[in-house]
Structures are given as C-alpha cells and as structure tokens.
Amino acid sequence: MKRDFAIAVKAVIVKDNKVLVLTRSRGEMECSYMNSHQKWDLPGGGLHFYERSQEGLQREIKEETDLDVFVGEPVSLFDVIKNHIHLCIFTYACRWKNGEVALSDEHEGYFWMTREEVCSSQLPNWMKRDLLRALDREPYMEFEGRL
Secondary structure (H helix, E strand, C coil): CCCEEEEEEEEEEEECCEEEEEEECHHHHHCCCCCCCCCEECCEEECCCCCCHHHHHHHHHHHHHCCEEEEEEEEEEEEEEECCEEEEEEEEEEEEEECCCCCCCCEEEEEEECHHHHHHCCCCHHHHHHHHHHHHHHHHCCCCCCC
C-alpha cells in the first residue's frame, strides 16, 4: 500500500475589498486525489521539496493566474488523511500587487467577490470562512517586506 504526504499552499487574494475565487476545469477535477467533486478553488498548489511556503505560493499564483501579490499571514490550516494520503494545506491572506487574471488550464473561470457575495453564495463553508478571515485581516496586515 503506497502512502503519500503532501504540503500545499492556497491564497485568498484581496483586491479593492474583493476576494478572488476560481472555478476548476473538468480535467483538474478528474485528476484530483482528494476533492474531485468541488468546482470552487483558490489559487495555489503543492510545494516542491526545499521550497519555502510563501515562495511556492507566489509561484503557484503566478502559474495559475499571472497575478503578483504580497503574501500575508496564514488564515487556516487544513490537515487530513484520506485515501492513503496525508495532506496539509496552509491558506494565506494575500493582497493583489499588480496584473490581470490570466488563467492556466487548471481553471476555467474566476470571480472577484465582495463580502456580501461571499456570504450569500453557495461556496463551501470552509472557503467562506477563509475568504471572510482574509477580508477581516487585510486592512490591518503588514504585507510589505514579507517573504
């Protein structure tokens, strides 16, 4: 029985009091080990060995959205063991620095959502929680000089 361990990072990107939410492509959903039925996503992905989490997060954001961000503080840690995989996902509050969203083939759509839209949406509860935490922290967070 093969067992794997993975560390991933995700970003809640805040721009003008809105947060970025992605929709996964069909191909991305089909190849998912952990969550093949969830269409909603945040930018991010797996870390490479010897890659610091904030550097890996900026790399993943650039690959998936072509955005540049300031990485802030973590807003959550998800730790699960399922299907012989132990997965830890660290989600960070980030602030948009520059760029326009240009999606990779991992995603097929995106939305910039206000707090009210997040609250009234059909997003999963864990995602709503992380989005709202980042919105609550963003005005007070120090981003410059991090990383």
